């Protein structure tokens with residue numbers, strides 16, 4: 472019956488057909504009923520295979536396959552004719568099966584983890600609506616949401632006023648800030664370009680995120696003009712060393728313009744002393760940018776916000792709610808203390824086709840010209856819906872619990888033989904070595920450290936091939952490979968911390 476109606480439809484269309492270049496233009500070419508069914512079935516898979524399994528520790532964190540094997544399993548070839556829905560649903564299943572479950576309670580590998588149901592729904596909504604956040608006419612709700620979220624984040628930083636923009640990543644926020652500081656230093660750069668500028672120099676700690684180097688190279692400042700400032704044994708920038716570096720740059724005849732302090736370094740989770748750094752910036756008239764991509768979320772916690780003491784003195788702040796707060800990648804804001812429109816002045820291109828000044832509504836809501844992008848995702852919405860659902864106290868609880876779990880892990884590490892902390896953590900990064908039984912009696916010396924260097928990569932390989940957990944490792948500032956355990960997810964419990972230590976012992980018992 473259905474097939475008959477379909478056939479009749481086609482015949483009817485052909486009869487009334489309007490042909491252009493041999494193409495029938497009557498009616499749409501998509502089969503929306505079939506499309507809806509496909510979405511429904513795919514959503515069922517997402518629910519069963521991802522969301523319902525997210526807190527199940529009996530599931531694997533990853534199903535490791537070498538690239539060549541995975542290529543064969545996945546049927547990556549794109550062909551002239553489309554695949555059936557049945558085949559596509561199977562492909563969706565395969566993609567899920569062989570992807571890393573970053574929402575698994577034993578995924579401790581990066582500075583994000585876990586699942587937040589509200590930001591997830593927000594993502595479903597925005598994926599379905601497919602908006603682009605540049606003008607009020609196409610994104611009325613999402614622009615107002617972004618404004619409300621930025622206002623609230625500014626409040627937590629402690630500024631009375633300010634501005635901001637969501638953008639794709641902390642790295643990009645840092646780049647925005649660097650360019651903005653340079654624009655403030657020499658506004659004519661926007662029109663005249665780099666020629667004629669003095670050698671610009673910026674300062675960041677030796678523990679800062681690598682995006683500082685990338686931004687300096689991308690913006691034509693040059694990586695050699697990032698002066699790395701020494702850190703203390705806890706990974707914090709030493710203010711006296713910063714002062715020395717600024718003096719050095721001045722003596723060389725270059726033009727210092729920016730200090731990038733880090734609140735929550737990537738590896739050690741260290742917080743630079745912002746108040747003292749702000750004093751130096753004031754003295755030398757330097758822009759202070761705080762990369763709080765990782766540590767910014769501590770501002771939400773009354774207990775832990777002291778880690779960022781002095782942040783209100785910054786000129787700009789990068790803060791990623793997609794890390795500690797689980798707002799979903801990507802959700803990152805650059806916040807700026809200036810409220811005189813500096814962000815817009817620096818970035819606007821005034822495209823006449825998009826930002827017409829004679830629109831029928833208040834065009835100050837067309838905020839897209841503050842961005843380096845044209846199309847932009849409504850990332851603030853994920854954070855907003857989550858914040859609405861949990862309230863500030865719920866977000867605060869999330870931060871407090873992550874840090875309490877990290878503290879628990881630290882105390883357990885101290886009790887166990889073979890585990891050695893690198894330093895007392897301030898935040899959720901717990902860095903430690905595991906010394907397997909065979910190395911415990913060795914004398915401290917180059918051979919010991921060289922052998923210890925090889926332990927973490929082997930343990931990592933074994934955990935991934937087993938699929939039991941994921942945990943990062945790295946060398947850092949002359950220290951041999953050590954584990955970096957990052958505690959974030961609210962799905963994680965004390966038992967997962969115990970499991971982690973037991974599992975390392977088990978995986979390394981023959982090393």
Ligand SMILES: Cc1ncc(COP(=O)(O)O)c(C=O)c1O
Nearest residue numbers: 582640641642680735737764765
């Ligand atoms: C301190 C710090 N800044 C910036 C970034 C970059 O953030 P994104 O990954 O969102 O680009 C990171 C990433 O881990 C980070 O730890």
